[in-house]
Amino acid sequence: MKFSQVLLTASLFIPLSSLVVAAEPQQDVAQLLQDKIVVGEKEWVTVLDTDQRTIAKIDTGATTSSINAIDIHDFEKDGKDMVSFKIKAKDDVSKELTLPVKRWVHIKQSSSPETSRRPIVELDIKLGDKTYTTPFNLVDRDHMINAILIGRSFLDPIALVDVEQKYIHKKKK
Incomplete structure (x- = not known):
């Protein structure tokens, strides 16, 4: 991929204020880009709490990541x-997991006027050779193609999205 394409893609997801070089002259756009990983439209991820490996859809339109959860009981x-x-x-x-709720969110689906209340928990996922702790909202995604949707709360600090690519971080056996 050409540097100009990466720069254009980066400019869509990195706030302009972080691209402006002000306080530290040695920190430039290339350095900001160098610190980020590139992910494709879909990537293999492992949920470390369960050792489940599956394909996650990368969705820059979603604020928070979602994971297909069943038998959800809050207490x-x-x-x-x-x-x-x-x-x-x-x-x-997976086996049953019990985790603290970090916060609750109300999600409005575009297909319905109603909102649903969902718990947000933190899970460790592995993408490529790195492990990340990230918030997920728990929801029944059985009707969806992908069990995991990775949103901006994960992507913003660490990743750039190249929508022309898939599976940049290959499945490891």
Whole structure:
């Protein structure tokens, strides 16, 4: 990919204020780009809490990442919101996980006027050779093609998206 294409793509996802060189002259656009990974439209990821490996769709239109969760039960423990759930990727269902709820969100689907209340939990995922902790909202995505949707809360600090590519971070056996 040409540098100009990368720069154009980067400018779509990096706030202009972070591209302006002000306080530190040695920090330039090339350095900002060098610190980011490039991901394609779809990537192989592993959910480390379950060792499930599946294809995630990269979605710059989604604020928060989503994961296909089933048997979702929220409860309170020692005054903290908790949630238990299983992750389903194709026909593979994980063991039950119990995690603290980081926050609750109300999501409005474009296909419905109603909102749904979803818990946000943090999960460790592996993309390529690196591990990242990122927030996911738990939702039944069985009707969707991909069990995992990676949104801007994951992408913004670490990645650039090349929509012409898929599986840049190949499946590792």
